[in-house]
Amino acid sequence: MSEEQSRSLAHDAWVPKLPASGHGYIIINAKSNAEAIETRSKIGSARRNANGNLLHKSAIGLAQKGAAQQREIVMRLTTAATAGFRVSRFERMRLNLLPTMKMRSEWIDATMLRDFETEGTDAHRLCTIDDGWVERFGRDILISFKNAPTRERLTLELNLWGTAVGFKFGRIFIRFLPRKNEEREKPRLLFGSKEENLQTLVTERHLKFGIDFGSGYSVGLFVDQRENRSYVRKIAPKRLLNCFAYTCSFSVAATSVGAKTVNVDLSKKSLARGRENFSLNSLPSNDHQFIADDVFAVLPRLARKGEKFDAIILDPPTFSRSRRGKAFHVEHDFEKLLLLALELTERDGCILLSTNCSTLREHALEVMARYCLKAARRAGKFHRQPPLPDFSPNMGASSTWLCLR
Numbered sequence: 144m145s146e147e148q149s150r151s152l153a154h155d156a157w158v159p160k161l162p163a164s165g166h167g168y169i170i171i172n173a174k175s176n177a178e179a180i181e182t183r184s185k186i187g188s189a190r191r192n193a194n195g196n197l198l199h200k201s202a203i204g205l206a207q208k209g210a211a212q213q214r215e216i217v218m219r220l221t222t223a224a225t226a227g228f229r230v231s232r233f234e235r236m237r238l239n240l241l242p243t244m245k246m247r248s249e250w251i252d253a254t255m256l257r258d259f260e261t262e263g264t265d266a267h268r269l270c271t272i273d274d275g276w277v278e279r280f281g282r283d284i285l286i287s288f289k290n291a292p293t294r295e296r297l298t299l300e301l302n303l304w305g306t307a308v309g310f311k312f313g314r315i316f317i318r319f320l321p322r323k324n325e326e327r328e329k330p331r332l333l334f335g336s337k338e339e340n341l342q343t344l345v346t347e348r349h350l351k352f353g354i355d356f357g358s359g360y361s362v363g364l365f366v367d368q369r370e371n372r373s374y375v376r377k378i379a380p381k382r383l384l385n386c387f388a389y390t391c392s393f394s395v396a397a398t399s400v401g402a403k404t405v406n407v408d409l410s411k412k413s414l415a416r417g418r419e420n421f422s423l424n425s426l427p428s429n430d431h432q433f434i435a436d437d438v439f440a441v442l443p444r445l446a447r448k449g450e451k452f453d454a455i456i457l458d459p460p461t462f463s464r465s466r467r468g469k470a471f472h473v474e475h476d477f478e479k480l481l482l483l484a485l486e487l488t489e490r491d492g493c494i495l496l497s498t499n500c501s502t503l504r505e506h507a508l509e510v511m512a513r514y515c516l517k518a519a520r521r522a523g524k525f526h527r528q529p530p531l532p533d534f535s536p537n538m539g540a541s542s543t544w545l546c547l548r
C-alpha cells in the first residue's frame with residue numbers, strides 16, 4: 144500500500160468506544176477493493192452496511208481491550224470477490240487515532256432516539272462536545288463547529304453513530320461558530336443534493352415548524368427551548384407576549400392550547416416565518432399581533448395602553464443593536480427588560496427568563512429577578528423545567544420561570 148493510500152485510509156477509519164449495548168465496529172469507507180481491519184482474529188464477521196462500508200465485528204475485541212488508542216495495528220487487506228473475502232496481504236498500518244476520536248457517550252443512544260420519535264419530535268441534539276454539536280432537523284443534520292478538527296471529528300462520528308443506531312440521515316449541513324456575531328454565516332451543504340429545497344419541516348411534540356438552511360445563521364427553531372415551549376402548553380395562558388419572538392415558536396405552542404399572542408421582533412422576515420409556522424399547524428394568525436419593532440419601545444407602549452399578559456417570554460440575544468442604533472447587552476439590560484415586563488404581567492402570570500450568555504446561569508437570573516420583584520413590589524417563585532436529555536449539563540440556554548403571586 145502506498146503511503147498516500149495508507150494516509151487516506153487512516154482518515155476513514157477509527158475505533159469507537161463501545162456503546163452500552165456492546166456493539167462496535169471499525170468502519171472503513173469502501174473503495175474499489177474492499178479493505179478490512181484485521182485485529183488478529185478471523186475476518187468471517189465482516190459485512191457491508193447500507194452505505195457500502197465494511198463493518199468488522201472483530202473490532203469489538205480491540206475496543207474492549209482499550210486498544211482503541213493504539214497507533215499501529217496489523218491490517219489485512221482483502222478484495223471483495225463475489226465468493227466472499229479473499230485475503231491478499233497483511234500490512235502494518237498507522238492509524239491517525241487521536242484519543243479524542245474515540246466515540247464517547249456525548250451521542251444520544253438508540254433508546255433516546257426512539258423516545259423522541261414516540262413523542263413526535265424530530266428536531267433535537269444528537270451530540271454535544273466542547274467545541275461543537277450536532278443537531279437533527281427531520282432527516283437533515285446540522286454540524287456546528289468552532290474549529291476544523293471538531294468538524295472532522297463530528298462528521299466521522301456521525302457516520303458511526305448513524306450505523307450504530309440505524310438512523311439514515313439525508314443531507315449534512317455544516318456551520319462555523321465564530322466568536323463575533325458579524326462573522327456568522329449560513330450553513331453550507333456538505334453532503335446531499337444541491338437541487339433539494341433548503342426549506343424543510345420538523346415536528347416537536349407533534350407541532351410543526353419550518354426550517355430553512357438557506358436563510359441565515361439560525362435555521363428557524365432553537366431546540367434547547369423545547370422544555371420551555373412545553374411549559375407554555377402546560378400553563379395554557381390566555382394571552383402571551385412573545386418578546387424577541389424570532390419565528391414565533393413559543394406563540395405556536397401557546398396558540399395550540401388556546402392563547403392569543405403578541406409577537407415582537409426587530410425582524411419582519413422572522414415574523415413572516417412566524418405566521419407561516421401558525422399556518423403549518425392550521426392555527427389562524429389574523430387575531431394575533433406581529434410587531435416588527437424594538438422590544439424596548441413596544442413594552443412601554445403596551446404598558447401605557449394598560450395591556451396585561453398571563454405569560455411573557457424573555458429570551459433575548461446576548462447582544463443586539465436596534466434600527467435606531469441602540470445597543471442591547473443582555474448582562475446589563477436584562478434587569479431593565481424584566482422591570483418593563485413586570486408592569487405587563489397579570490397577578491398570577493409567568494415570565495420566562497432565558498439566555499445563552501455563559502455568565503448568566505440560572506442562579507444569576509434568579510438573583511436578578513429577586514431584585515426586580517422587590518423594586519416592583521411583586522412576589523413570586525421560581526420554576527425550572529427538567530434538564531433536556533439530549534444536552535449535557537450546562538449546555539444550551541439557561542432558563543428559569545418567574546411565577547408571580
Ligand SMILES: C[S@@+](CC[C@H](N)C(=O)[O-])C[C@H]1O[C@@H](n2cnc3c(N)ncnc32)[C@H](O)[C@@H]1O
Nearest residue numbers: 368387388389408409410436437438458460463
Ligand atoms: C435568540 S433569538 C430569539 C429566539 C426565540 N426566543 C425562540 O426561541 O425562537 C433573538 C431574536 O431577537 C430579535 N431581536 C434582537 N434585538 C431585538 C430588539 N431590541 N427588539 C426586538 N427584537 C430583537 C432578533 O431579530 C432575533 O429574532
